[in-house]
Amino acid sequence: MELTDQEITRRDNLAKIRALGVDPFPAATFPVTHLASEILALVEEDSEGKVTNLQDVTLAGRIMSQRIMGKAAFANLQDSSGRIQLYVSRDDIAPGENKSLYNDLFKKYLDLGDFIGVKGFVFKTRTGEISVHVKEFTFLGKSLRPLPSPKKDEAGNVHDEFKDPELRYRMRYVDLTVNPKVKEVFRKRSKLITAMRQFLDDLDLMEVETPVLQAIHGGASARPFKTHHNTLDVPMYLRIANELYLKRLIIGGFDGVYEFAKIFRNEGMDRTHNPEFTMVEFYVAYKDYNWMMDTCEQLLEHSVRAINGQAQTTVEVDGKTIDFKGPYRRLTMADAIREYTGEDISEADETELRAIAGRLDVHVDKTMGRGKLIDELFGERVEAQLIQPTFITDYPVEMSPLTKKHRSKEGLVERFELIVNGKELANAYSELNDPIDQRARFEEQLQLAQRGDDEAMAMDEDFLRALEYGMPPTAGIGIGIDRLVMLLTGQKSIQEVLFFPQMKPER
Incomplete structure (x- = not known):
């Protein structure tokens, strides 16, 4: 099995996560209270624009993007309902002297596509985006293959989208993840x-x-x-x-x-x-x-x-x-063929039906009996016109x-x-x-x-x-x-x- 550079890096990260004493594939239940779409729909604000409800939420899903800024970071979490922004502070998720949960696990070994669980409260950023301020962070599952990552060039053209039908149908699990619609x-x-x-x-x-x-x-x-x-x-x-x-x-x-x-x-x-x-x-x-x-x-x-x-x-x-x-609308088969082709098949025998097929340029073969001939005439010359x-x-x-x-x-x-x-x-x-x-x-x-x-x-x-x-x-x-x-x-x-x-x- 040949691995790409990214796959090798993810396996290295897997080993480092284990070395921290964290199970990368834990079996424990994680008690989700809200989906991303529910949080976005239920938010209420006061006159100053502060969120007044949903102070405590627990959600889980895949990390789809990260923006590390030293002791704090923003990330997008995607669950079955959609995406929501997370705000993660080192001192919140790793209080005390041991900062490895943030400095190592979250900043270095967390890859896009990994599953995490978070607990925190809902707030609005300075730019007006509804987000979750994370107070607790739990690692729930490692992704060993990178997800397709669409990118825009300077001209606005999108590259690396997961749009090829054969790949989408063959790897529906990826399709559902990166094309949530x-x-x-x-x-x-x-x-x-x-x-x-x-x-x-x-x-x-x-x-x-x-x-x-x-x-x-x-x-x-x-x-x-x-x-x-x-x-x-x-x-x-x-x-x-x-x-x-x-x-x-x-x-x-x-x-x-x-x-x-x-x-x-x-x-x-x-x-x-x-x-x-x-x-x-x-x-x-x-x-x-x-x-x-x-x-x-x-x-x-x-x-x-x-x-x-x-x-x-x-x-x-x-x-x-x-x-x-x-x-x-209700239409007999004979009337439908007559209406759309001008041919009357109601009394036609097999020989006459073959002649009608010839006039209508409908291909038939010797194995077809009277019923199959009529079915072929209807299928080729009528069916597509019934909207x-x-x-x-x-x-x-x-x-x-x-x-x-x-x-x-x-x-x-x-x-x-x-x-x-x-x-x-x-x-x-x-x-x-x-x-x-x-x-x-x-x-x-x-x-x-x-x-x-x-x-x-x-x-x-x-x-x-x-x-x-x-x-x-x-x-x-x-x-x-x-x-x-x-x-x-x-x-x-x-x-x-x-x-x-x-x-x-x-x-």
């Missing part, structure tokens, strides 16, 4: 999930957990990750969906269930796709896709208000204002092997997708509960697999057996959490809303 994206993500969970709980749905390792990769059309169970000596798959297990619970007698689930699909990576992603799926007995559209509108409006404030249902994305207040929340409804039966056939439109199913800013955000059905029809749909998927479609669904005999015991009419939906967070935080890349996105191995 990144934390706000993840705070909003957490707040979103909390708001959605509250909404679903208020619907009296039960949160559940289903298997990540599955013997059959069912519930969606996607390529799975394959692994092996050594004890059972059988192949297993990371789930591409949790749908079939949630339906088993409806069959078992629960009226409504939901799960925030990690899903794994062995597919491409780009700005809107990561092989590991998060979805919330919920299923409610005795409901259909019309009820689910209404509920989806209410859920998303509730969630956006929870993040942005109760009065605001809009977000700004790429210079566009997107409004999540319902009702949303405001839009429900695309009534899909061809070939595209939806788990969906109930439309009650009045031959050849279609009761399904919708919610499209926002040109991307799918949610997918929902009136769930297929006829086991004979479901078996036939699975068999059609097997035929597609034989034609070379590696995303075709597998036959799931246990799920068919469960359906044969009877499932009530049910509505189900899956909502992509990562894409929703992207929209609500104005991020253009899914990697920006994942703490640890998938990366190529580091060389």
